[in-house]
Amino acid sequence: MSTPPTLTINVEFGGGLELLFANQRKYQLSIPVLIPPDTTATPPSGSAPPPILSKPADITFLIRYLKENHLKERPELFVEGETVRPGILVLVNDTDWELEGEGDYALKEGDEIVFISTLHGG
Amino acid sequence: MSESCGNPNFESEALMSRRPKYDKTKICVRCKLAMGSVVIRHVVYCKPCFGPMVATKFRRTLEPHINVTPDAGPRRKALKAPGSLLLGFSGGLGSVVLLDLVNRSYFPPSNSTGDASSEQTKSGNGIGLRDEKAERRGGKDHPRNLRVWDKGSVCYVEICGAFPGMRDRTEEMRDLVNSNFPQLEFISARLEDAFDDAWWNAVGGKLVDGAFRVDVSSEELHLSAMSGEATPADRLQKYISLLPTQTAIPSAIQDLTRLILLHTALYRNASHLLLGTSLTSLSVSLISSISQGGGFNVREEAQEEWIPPDSRSRPSQIPIRIIRPLRDVGLKECAMWAWWNGLHIPGREKHPGGKQGVGALTYNFITGLERDFPSTVSAIARTCAKLEPKQVSESHCILCQRPAQPGIQDWKERISIRSFIDSSIIPPPHVSRDGIFAKEKSDSGDLPSPGLTPLLCYACHTTLTSRSPRGTARNADMASPLPSWVNSRLSDSIATTRKMGEGAMRDSIRDFLLEEDP
Incomplete structure (x- = not known):
């Protein structure tokens, strides 16, 4: 029995955040199941030796993945350090990510991750 | 970590x-x-x-203030407002959530006989209010089940006139309100209406002959008569362009918007003006207002009652209550409510140059604080709710029409440098030596030109006169137009307080003078 190399997740943006992602609200992404334990490492390039994959992909990885692959403009409006900017809510399968361990939540096949911006004011 | x-x-x-x-x-x-x-x-x-929790917070904040006599304890009487309802709408998250909550709670579709929960089930996916059916006992004609406000309106103030090139979103907002909240009437206003005599006349303001302008390069804010014709948009842009700091621009826009909403509410016989300020936004505005000199009005920042200046002497005038029903509901709760109910948030248009203002910096600070220490934000609002000024003020600022602290100019004179005529004091970059001597000379004259300063609160005076440490670019013409409500009150004020010359004084008492012996 072999572990699938990627898992498929659905990502959705709300509250105006989609404007940073080519005005596309929904994405279906295939991301690696396992990632290098060093969360700051970037995906492997051609000549570098393959890293040891030992950590399940989590939301922190997803945020970095979105920033590097799909974010079109003004990254400072989406990320701050290794997490999302204050004022952006994250839902994991319709549940607040604060109940799921925030960035440490290990992604699973078919997960629905929603990013909602509250930066529209009152 | x-x-x-x-x-x-x-x-x-x-x-x-x-x-x-x-x-x-x-x-x-x-x-x-x-x-x-x-x-x-x-x-x-x-x-x-989650839904009933948010709706309960909303009603708990709003309902004690609906009846003419505010409820001191648990409410026992039916709710009935003395006038209509006006909602301020900006297109932001709090505004849309406020409209949704008001619409569900107080303006349900007529075919549902007031059963707000039935509307919820239509979408099938939304989150509901509490069980309305159980509360609406006694039939549809029972006094308990009559509408709290006979009529509700939504007023959107478009600010694009202040910044050339900015997108006009009035029609977008009209479509949103008409399609989602058909029970509420949409009213559009524009920020330049504040400088428009036609609008001022339409909302029942007193038109005066001639307008005033104010010299914003002087601390006394000397007044002079307005000359030449200019469109309201030109006047607004001139007013904005002569504000001395980036911080002053959003403050001025907020004050103009507030007064446009209030005069619209007055004209439409509204007893309540509701704003979609969330707990997070309230904390931001409290901190931001205090840091800009608005500490005396910290209570009004959360909730206030406004009586138009012309009718303060009339006891029959019902004050307009400005209420922020979402002041216990944080931005996160608003966002979750909007998401789970599928509400479309058009968002507020960002105006240029606001990023480095105190308001924007405070917003970034508070939202960061809310993420890491969520309870601190409500602690700010709760702490500010306990503050009140030592003295009650009878006078009101002519610009923002909030209570003005008496004797503020005397206090300012004691704590700050008011004259640069002493050569040992280096004036700030925006003050020229020639200007100082010319001003000091004119000040020493017999007839001082009237100034706006004594009629302003500390915060408005600061907004118009505070200087950036880097200096302020000086225009050739530093005379700024003034909003219509200021012109209206100034014409009364100056007419009654203008200093008379000796000849005019002698003429007025001529009949009572004894003839001198030859």
Whole structure:
């Protein structure tokens, strides 16, 4: 029995955040199941030796993945350090990510991750 | 991971493990059965319990202030407002959530006989209010079930006239309100209406002959008669362009918007003006207002009653209550409500140059604080709610029409440099030596030109006169137009306080003078 190399997740943006992602609200992404334990490492390039994959992909990885692959403009409006900017809510399968361990939540096949911006004011 | 006082690069124990954002378990604190879906200030709620929780907070804030006599304790009487309802709408998250809550709670579709919960079930996916059907006992004609406000309106103030090139979104907002909240009437206004005599006349303001302009290069804010024709948009742009700092621009826009809403509410016989200020936005505006000199009006920042200056002597005038029903509901709760109910948030248009203002910096600080320390934001609002000024003011600022602290100019004179005529004092970059001597000379004259300063509150005076430490670009023409309500009151004020010359004084008492002996 072999572990699938990627898992498929659905990502959705709300509250105006989609404007940073080519005005596309929904994405279906295939991301690696396992990632290098060093969360700051970037995906492997051609000549570098393959890293040891030992950590399940989590939301922190997803945020970095979105920033590097799909974010079109003004990254400072989406990320701050290794997490999302204050004022952006994250839902994991319709549940607040604060109940799921925030960035440490290990992604699973078919997960629905929603990013909602509250930066529209009152 | 959070950092303690130690250096995490060398001391492994300097890093503390992150605490979970919820207090005990993931079970909903309300029903104690379902798994939680959202964490609000360390408290866990499931999705079905979240909606009634938000609606309860909304009603608990609003309903004690609906009847003419505010409820001191638990409400026993039916709700009936003495006038109509006006909602301020900006297109932002709080505004849309406020419209949705007001629409569901007080303006349900007529075919549903006031049953707000039936509207909820139509979407099938939304989160509901509390069980309205159970509360609406006694039939549809029972006094308890009559509408609280006979009529509700939504007023959107478009600010694009202040900044050339900015997008006009009035029609977008009109479509949103008409399609989603058909029970509420949409009213559009524009920021330049504040400088438009036609609008001022339409909302029942007193038109005066000639307008005033104010010299914003002087602390006294000398007044002079307005000359030449200019469109309201030109006047607005001139007013904005002569504000001395980036911080002053959003403050001025907020004040103009507030007064446009209030005069619209007055004209439409509204007894209540509701604003969609969330707990987070309220904390931002409280801190921002205090830092800009608005500490005397910290209570009004949360809630106020406004009586137009012309009718303050009339006891029959019902004050307009400005209420922020979402002041206990944080931005996160608003966002979750909007998301789970599928509300479209058009968002507020960002105007140029606001990023470095005190308001924007405070907003960034508070939202960051809310993420890491969620309860601190409500602590700001609760602490500010306990503050009140030592003295009650009878006078009101001519510009923002909020209470003005008496004797503020005397206090300012004692604590600040008022004259640069002493050569040992280096004036700031925006003040020229020639200007100083010319001003000092004119000040020493017999007839001082009238100034706006004594009629302003500290915050408005600061907005018009505070200087950037880097200096302010000086225009050739530093005379700024004034909003219509200021012109209207100035014409009364100056007519009654203008200093008379000796000849005019002698003429007025000529009949009572005794003839001198030859």
